[in-house]
Structures are given as C-alpha cells and as structure tokens.
Amino acid sequence: MNEVYSKKMCLKEWAEQDRPREKLVCNGRRMLSDAELIAILIGSGSREETAVELSKRILANVENDLSELSKLTLNDLRAFKGIGEAKAITIMAALELGRRRKENIAKKKPQIKSSEDAYRILQPLYADLGHEEFWILLINTANKVIGQELISKGGSGMVGVDVKNIFEAVLHAKATGFIMSHNHPAGTLKPSKADIQLTDKIVQAAQYMDIRMLDHLIITDEGYYSFVDHDDL
Structure with a gap:
C-alpha cells in the first residue's frame, strides 16, 4: 500500500536560489524580503516551520511593521515558538544597530x-x-x-x-x-x-x-x- 503523506521542505531542500543566504549572495541584500532577512538572523526554524515561515509569523504579529517589531521586548520575542533567548537577542541587536545607523546619519547634519x-x-x-x-x-x-x-x-x-x-x-x-x-x-x-x-x-x-x-x-x-x-x- 502506498503511504501518502506531506511534509514541509526544510531550507536545505529548497532550490539554492530560494534560500535567503544564497539569495543574498546571488542577488544582493535589497532583493530579500523582511522575513528572509530575519530568517538569516535566526538561522533555523523548527520541524513544524522553516526559518522564513517563523519570521513571517513574527512579522504578521506586528502587522509587518519593523518599527513595531523594534518595540518588542526579549520576553515578547521568546513567546514565539521557535525563538529562544539567543535568537531573540540576535533580532534585538540587529534592530538596535539599524536605529543607531539612523542616529549617526542625523549627526551628520x-x-x-x-x-x-x-x-x-x-x-x-x-x-x-x-x-x-x-x-x-x-x-x-x-x-x-x-x-x-x-x-x-x-x-x-x-x-x-x-x-x-x-x-x-x-x-x-x-x-x-x-x-x-x-x-x-x-x-x-x-x-x-x-x-x-x-x-x-x-x-x-x-x-x-x-x-x-x-x-x-x-x-x-x-x-x-x-x-x-x-x-x-
């Protein structure tokens, strides 16, 4: 008897050009979606969802607004299944660097x-x-x-x-x-x-x-x- 089942493909099973890291190398950082960039930060998802799917879920929770994402605390981020302390800290650190970059630009005027x-x-x-x-x-x-x-x-x-x-x-x-x-x-x-x-x-x-x-x-x-x-x- 044929066993019919479905499973979600992990990132390693995706076409190479569709993987966030490879996509960045081949096409440049501006070609990646917000979810793909966050997926690169967190590195991996879980058995239930890829890093990109997890990132999309996080962004959907803040209505895809990076400014609102920046307001989430460490505990807010850890509340998402698949996001531990290390991944939460990585996301917060990246967003803080972005904020400081804006501050440095402002200082030039x-x-x-x-x-x-x-x-x-x-x-x-x-x-x-x-x-x-x-x-x-x-x-x-x-x-x-x-x-x-x-x-x-x-x-x-x-x-x-x-x-x-x-x-x-x-x-x-x-x-x-x-x-x-x-x-x-x-x-x-x-x-x-x-x-x-x-x-x-x-x-x-x-x-x-x-x-x-x-x-x-x-x-x-x-x-x-x-x-x-x-x-x-």
Whole structure:
C-alpha cells in the first residue's frame, strides 16, 4: 500500500536560489524580503516551520511593521515558538544597530536652520520608546549642535523635569542656546497644559540668564510639534 503523506521542505531542500543566504549572495541584500532577512538572523526554524515561515509569523504579529517589531521586548520575542533567548537577542541587536545607523546619519547634519533639522537629530533618540523622555540639544553661536543631554525620563504618560538640570547642562557644555524636546508615546502631538507651563517657565529663566531657548519639540512616531512653528514661543 502506498503511504501518502506531506511534509514541509526544510531550507536545505529548497532550490539554492530560494534560500535567503544564497539569495543574498546571488542577488544582493535589497532583493530579500523582511522575513528572509530575519530568517538569516535566526538561522533555523523548527520541524513544524522553516526559518522564513517563523519570521513571517513574527512579522504578521506586528502587522509587518519593523518599527513595531523594534518595540518588542526579549520576553515578547521568546513567546514565539521557535525563538529562544539567543535568537531573540540576535533580532534585538540587529534592530538596535539599524536605529543607531539612523542616529549617526542625523549627526551628520548638526546645524539647526529649522525645526525639521532639530527633529531629524532628535527623532532617533525617541524611536521605539514606550515611556517619556526629555532631551535637549546644546547649541553654539553658529546654531550648530555641540551635544545632546538626557534630562529626565518618566512613565508612559508624563516626565518630570528639573529646570536646574537643563541650565547646568547648558553651562557645562559652554553652549549659548538649547532646544528642548520630549516624546508622547501615546501619539498625540498636541501640547498638554503642563507642557505649555514648563515651556513658559524655561523661556523666562533662559531670558534672565541671557541664554537662547530656540524651540521645544514634541515628538511621536508619526511626526513632531514645534512650539516655534505654532507661534507658542
């Protein structure tokens, strides 16, 4: 009696040109899908599914959004069958390298001529954060960025800011001005009453100390809000 059965082919049984590593060698990295690139990172799947199928399943869970994938924690990744600690760490490390590459690109444009320039430098600092942070860009007389400083970090809804820490950072760097920024993890770009009050307080202190407070940016995954652009300063 003929035994009829079906099984999924492992990657080694695929045509060589269809294997992610071989495909990259033959056709270049840009020809690979996100799932294929992740499959190369994790190396192997399981008896039930190939590395590519496992990668597709992970991506489907975040609606094929690499930004959302970057937000997954070690435990989130380990929750997928077939992903152990080593594979989860490899995925997280690769995504972090990508984030740092964006940050390095932003650093190549250190002169601030508009709110968009400031946003391009600041955005990588807030990428994939699930909590609020407050950063400042330190500016010299030529409006070039000479440093960046994390002032404080908080929870998902608010961050406390000690005004003294801002001016200590500015004076320590011998900066003549600064740009404030913080993120809204929930995604709203509208400044809160507390945001407005804090901005007014710091503007007054900066004027008293003859230091330029150039702007305050609220940053989300979708864009930014500039106090200067909206005539709020």
